[in-house]
Amino acid sequence: MAELRYIAIEGVIGAGKSSLARKLADKLSANLIMEEFEENPFLEKFYDDRKRYAFQTQMFFLINRFKQQQQLNQQELFSNCMVSDYIFQKDKIFAYLNLTGEELKLYETIFPLLERDIPQPDLVIFLQSSIDRLAENIKTRGRKYERNLTRAYLSELSEAYNNFFFKYNNTPLLIVNTSEIDFVNREEDFDELYAQVFREDRGFIEYFNPESKG
Secondary structure, three states: OOOOOEEEEEEOOOOOHHHHHHHHHHHHOOEEEOOOHHHOOOHHHHHHOHHHHHHHHHHHHHHHHHHHHHOHHHHOOOOOOEEEOOOHHHHHHHHHHHOOHHHHHHHHHHHHHHHOOOOOOOEEEEEEOOHHHHHHHHHHHOOHHHOOOOHHHHHHHHHHHHHHHHOOOOOOEEEEEOOOOOOOOOHHHHHHHHHHHOOOOOOOEEEEOOOOOO
8 A cells, every 4th residue: 555645535514524634634743734714705605695606705715725735745845744624626516516607617717727736645535424414513613604504505515525526536535434433522433544544455445434332
C-alpha cells in the first residue's frame, strides 16, 4: 500500500468531516487543511433562498477552494502528512445540484481550467450517514447559517454525494457508514476507523460498515 501523505475527507453537511479531519491530523501530527466556508458572505442567504443566491455562493466557494488548494503544493514541501476536510472536486456536486441554464454553462467553462493543477489525495474517505443522523448533528452544533437547512435539501445532497462517489475513481476511496458510530466521542470507534484507513491490505475502493457498540 502506498504511503498516505495526503488524506482528504468528504461527506454531506453534518457527516463529521471536520471532526474526523481534526482527530486524524492530531494523531498523525499532520498539517490540517480546513474548508473556509464561514468566509462565504452568501452562504446564509443561500440557505434562505437557494435559487437567488446559488451562483454567487458557488463561485465564491470555487475561487476560494482553488486558492487554498494551490497552496497545498507548497505546503507539501514542508509537511510529512496533510489531512483535509474536503476535496476540490466536491464543488461540482453542489454546482450540479443548485445551478441551471447559463450559470451552469459558465461554471462548466471555468471549473476544468482550475481543476487541472489541483493535487490529488493519496486517499479519500467518504463518510455516509442517515438523514436523521445528519439532521441531529447539524442541530447539535447549532450554526446560525444552517438553521434553515431542510431535510429535503439534505436528502437531495445525500443522493448527489452518493451518485458522485459511486462513479468516483480518481484516487483510492474508503466509504464509511457512520450512522451507528461516534468517532468523535468514542475512542474505540475512532481507533477502529483509523485501523481501516491504514490497513495494509486495503483495496483501491472499499466499504466499511461498522456496527454500533454503544
